[in-house]
Amino acid sequence: MQIEPQSFDRVLSSMCTAPHPVAREAAERFLATNPGDPGTYPNVAALEKDAIATLGEIAGLEDPSGYVASGGTEANIQAIRIARDRAETRTPNVVMPESGHFSFQKAADVLGVELRIVPTDDDFRADLEAVRSCVDAETAMVVGVAGTTEYGRVDPIPELGEIARSVGALLHVDAAWGGFVLPFTDHEWHFGHAAVDTMAIDPHKMGQAAVPAGGLLVRSDHLLDELAVDTPYLESTSQATLTGTRSGAGVASAVAAMDELWPDGYRQQYVRSQHNAEWLADALEKRGYDVVDPTLPLVAADLPRSTFDALRDEGWRISRTGTGELRVVCMPHVTREMLASFIGDLDRLEVRASVPVVSDD
Amino acid sequence: MQIEPQSFDRVLSSMCTAPHPVAREAAERFLATNPGDPGTYPNVAALEKDAIATLGEIAGLEDPSGYVASGGTEANIQAIRIARDRAETRTPNVVMPESGHFSFQKAADVLGVELRIVPTDDDFRADLEAVRSCVDAETAMVVGVAGTTEYGRVDPIPELGEIARSVGALLHVDAAWGGFVLPFTDHEWHFGHAAVDTMAIDPHKMGQAAVPAGGLLVRSDHLLDELAVDTPYLESTSQATLTGTRSGAGVASAVAAMDELWPDGYRQQYVRSQHNAEWLADALEKRGYDVVDPTLPLVAADLPRSTFDALRDEGWRISRTGTGELRVVCMPHVTREMLASFIGDLDRLEVRASVPVVSDD
DSSP, X not given: OOOOOOOSTTBOSOSOOOOOHHHHHHHHHTTTOOTTOTTTOHHHHHHHHHHHHHHHHHTTOSSOEEEEESOHHHHHHHHHHHHHHHOSSSSOEEEEETTSOTHHHHHHHHHTOEEEEEOBXXXXXXXXXXXXXXXXXXXXXXXXXXXXXXXXXXXOHHHHHHHHHHTTOEEEEEOTTGGGTGGGSSOOOSTTTSOOOEEEOOTTTTTOOOSSOEEEEESOHHHHGGGOEEOOOSSOSEEOSSSSSOOHHHHHHHHHHHHHHTTHHHHHHXXXXXXXXXXXXXXXXXXXXXXXXXXXXXXXXXXXXXXXXXXXXXXXBOEEOTTSOEEEEOOTTOOHHHHHHHHHHHHHHHHHHHSOOOOOO | OOOOOOOSTTBOSOSOOOOOHHHHHHHHHTTTOOTTOTTTOHHHHHHHHHHHHHHHHHTTOSSOEEEXXXXXXXXXXXXXXXXXXXXXXXXOEEEEETTSOTHHHHHHHHHTOEEEEEOBOTTSSBOHHHHHHHOXXXXXXXXXXXSOTTTOOBOOHHHHHHHHHHTTOEEEEEOTTGGGTGGGSSOOOSTTTSOOOEEEOOXXXXXXXXXXXXXXXXXXXXXXXXXXXXXXXXXXXXEXXXXXXXXXXXXXXXXXXXXXXXXXXXXXXXXXXXHHHHHHHHHHHHTTOOEEOOSSSXXXXXXXXXXXXXXXXXXXXXXXXXXSOEEEEOOTTOOHHHHHHHHHHHHHHHHHHHSOOOOXX
């Protein structure tokens, strides 16, 4: 098989990154294990408990329940499933800001739940008034995002928790990307700050673990039990995960990465990534682009479509927001040199674009 | 992180196995890729097309649709989801023999679909009369298993296809485990043999790929489209998978394993595994146990509970069926020497158990 994966040299579009060397080593060592079968693979099943304990520490939850999921999408689906199955109504709804990740639409489709999407405010955060007007007696869950996909914003999580409580709904926080940088900021986003019931927090994003290693954290065992389907198997009486066979490589890499990097390595990484994002935002602003000032290590700016396409043609992997802005995610593999090279190419392409074509006749 | 995974030396309980060396190498090479983001990771996204093409070849489907899933559970959930979303009734049901895998119960729970479980016959295969009596106008899908979890049986797939067609339902074949050995037998189990609409077939079981690499095959694009949820992303307009971020390691390992082993390597493996199963069945029969004669490389026998527990205490990872029989899966890592050692321990433990305790007073 001759194909090689492409390098990370020009990847500015991904919320995943190169796994940390200790995470890679652990993934390779545990490649042939399956934590979904704890009777056969007890060692990696034990490691998963370690992973959840550390995720709980990161997310301000003292006695965490949860598991290492295939990714944030599964964590989000399972959170909505907990809410749906706990709700008394047969027509539950979930209220979410428009900045919520696409996986909530997938969850609503899979689970047969109504998803109510409310506007964000001028700073791309959940509009609390809109959320308050939208929830009702059949609301099973309110979703807040801690590190939004498009703008890296943090919703007002404590207030969203109060709104959820006021209608007897659960609060789910999607910190899939933000969870490994937010501990080093002043934002209020986790179980210790607010009435959070469930959370998505992915080691395989800013946590630098190998894919697949997402995380679902749940405040209590009885909530997690809503997911349990009785099994006929010898070693486990019920299974709360969405998948069956699971990747031990992902679990082991999550433990190895967190052992190595929490908290100091992650703190250093946050500082470096945030500085990179601010440098990029500044460079783009100087060049006259409208830039969404980075709260977290993610930058959005209104590049013209033609410039965007030209940069992609140069090999830059970049994303666009729903309203067409450039989006750059400053992951651990993104260096200042890469960003400088990106800006250099941007300058060169803009010059070329602004030079009129001269005909010779 | 000091923990090591346990070795495969005494693992007789798993439907997963050590990945083939070429599969391991490919998994490591593609560890930091995500086929769920084809715009950023185009090379592994292209590899996935190769994987589906080869799975189609194995399963008798000329122009296959599908994708590399997290595992057989996801493939089974998604198949039921296709049937649910295509059905005209708001109360669809799925009819399945009792030998069907636990994941169908999980699917019914997640998707809000009624699961009707019908008895198997004296040879542990779907009872066609029972299936016929059970389907009705609201049946959206009939499930047949090609390589059952407990007894390695193959359901009468062509007849199940006719029953499904007779009520306008889809036929799903769960060949998650059986799909990589059945091509070398006379069983009729795939798209070329019967009116099969969807299939689960997992490279990370008998296919010797690394976890996670399951497979969902679908007869046509329009059926697969039932799963598509529109996305706001730049590079893909819809996403048919259950998860978001996915493991490029799994996809690459599936391609590498199948390139290397299909068909000759898999054929040799089937012959070896089937001979091992027959040797074990024979050894157990000679010792007076009731053995379910292995159709495929999987042996069940009625060991007493105490013997089973004693063998587990010796470190053997073994499973029990729902009715308490020993189950041994003869995967590629299971050697004749392992089985001989197992029988040796069995003999020693049975002797010890049969010697009365003599008291000295």
